[in-house]
Amino acid sequence: MYTIAQLVGGVWGAGGDGGELVVHDPADGSPVSTAPVATADEVGKAAQAARGAAAEWAATAPAARAAALHRAADAVAAATDELAAVVTAEMGKPLADARGGVEAGIGTLRQYAELAPLRGGRTLNGAGDALDFMTPQPRGVVAAITPWNDPVAVSCGLLGAALVTGNVVLYKPSERTPATGWLLARALDGALPAGVLSLLTGGPQVGAALAAQEVDVVAHVGSTATGRAIAAAAAGTGAKVLLENGGSDPLVVDAGVDPEWAAEQAALGAFANAGQICVAVERIYAHRDVAEDFVAALVRRAGALRTGPGRNPDTELGPLVDRRHRDHVHGQVAAAVAAGARVRVGGEVPDGPGAFYPATVVTDCRHDMPLVREETFGPVAPVVVVDSYEEALRCAADSPYGLAATVLTASMSHAQRAWRELPVGTVKINSVFGGAPGGAAHPRGASGQGFGYGPELLDEFTATKAVHIEAPAGGHW
DSSP: OEEOOOEETTEETOOOTTOEEEEEOTTTOOEEEEEEOOOHHHHHHHHHHHHHHHHHHHHSOHHHHHHHHHHHHHHHHHTHHHHHHHHHHHHOOOHHHHHHHHHHHHHHHHHHHHHGGGOOOEEOOOOTTEEEEEEEEEOSEEEEEOOSSSHHHHHHHHHHHHHHTTOEEEEEOOTTSHHHHHHHHHHHHTTSOTTSEEEOOOSHHHHHHHHTSSOSEEEEESOHHHHHHHHHHHHHHTOEEEEEOOOOEEEEEOTTSOHHHHHHHHHHHHHGGGGOSTTOEEEEEEEHHHHHHHHHHHHHHHHHOOBOOTTSTTOSBOOOSOHHHHHHHHHHHHHHHHTTOEEEEOOSOOSSSSOOOOOEEEESOOTTSHHHHSOOOSSEEEEEEESSHHHHHHHHHOSSEESEEEEEOSOHHHHHHHHHHOOSSEEEESOSSOOOTTOOBOOEETTEESOBSSTHHHHHTEEEEEEEEEOOTTSOO
16 A cells, blocks of 8 residues: 655655545555645645745756656656556556556656747847847746546646746645655656655645645646636635636537447547546437437447456456445436436446446437536446437537537538537547647636647746837947
């Protein structure tokens, strides 16, 4: 079992007077890690220590910060196997997927290390005897509050972009994956000057205390409710807020597509990581012309998935993160059935240990059902049959969320309509996942605000200063 220590002001083992929390393996309930819980006073002291380290790191040359981030990426790469194993143990992700998340995080660190020194300001066309330019500067102290569902990849994105642009970071990993955050922080800290990165652990109360501090940026990836609470707290401090929060991403299955291929895409989008992905497929609008064959193929794919502990190399569908979350997922399915929906496969809580839930396909759904309207974050594919592409687009757009959407279509005009009309940050045509390196999304509505995961995230962590210089009286220096 991992025993975790906090990092504050360059000192490991600081704080933790708020007690401790224990994380259990969602596959069998065995204890995995124990973490200290920071008090509000300790969070305040950590913020104060970070403020004291901010000026020196901000003054460090961009190339030197980039070199440090490259060294940090090397350290994370050296810890890949252990990081992947602890991700699987803490939140249940199949080991190959967990390793993929670590490798994605390493790639993100290296991307930011390469890009950051190249992103400068710009000169302005002012008077001939003056100099005018705009230049980016670090914002100062960043509070990064990260989720459990892809803890290494997401944390590397936020931490890497914040650090390489000259900010110091107070890092609070999810209370469901504290050992993952601790191992990552150890790898990063060894490559950074003391005090540039701090690690605080604990539950929601620690995140709330952190969001209330006099920091310059609060970056949060997680639920919409928590994101809104963070935004409210930051309104009182003046901190900039970056939020990538909940989603209920639609998948449109147009007439004329191969139903077997469409079912393969839907299964990947709905069941990968047991549906615990921010951009998972949460609701499906299938055209009536292909709906029957599409659903039959999707049911076959769902029923064929191999369920088991994430550490088993044959596992395709691991457990949910805990039983409390499983209760939420099953509750939405049960409510839909009570309102007239039909479970075609899955939909039952299995006997035995762990937080397992089967891949579930629910048909006869209506657009107004909570299973369709709200975020489920589990391996559930609710299908709504529509009579036209226009109806599918209208339903897909009718949501408080605005994270991503996918459209499967053989029509170029329908594809063009989709990316123009869907009010989301990312539109994917004929592929539920994928995209060119460096892509960035700007979530909308209840899904958040601010760019994430692309080069633009570097800009989010800097403030632009306009500078005007002219000679003193007399016209020369």
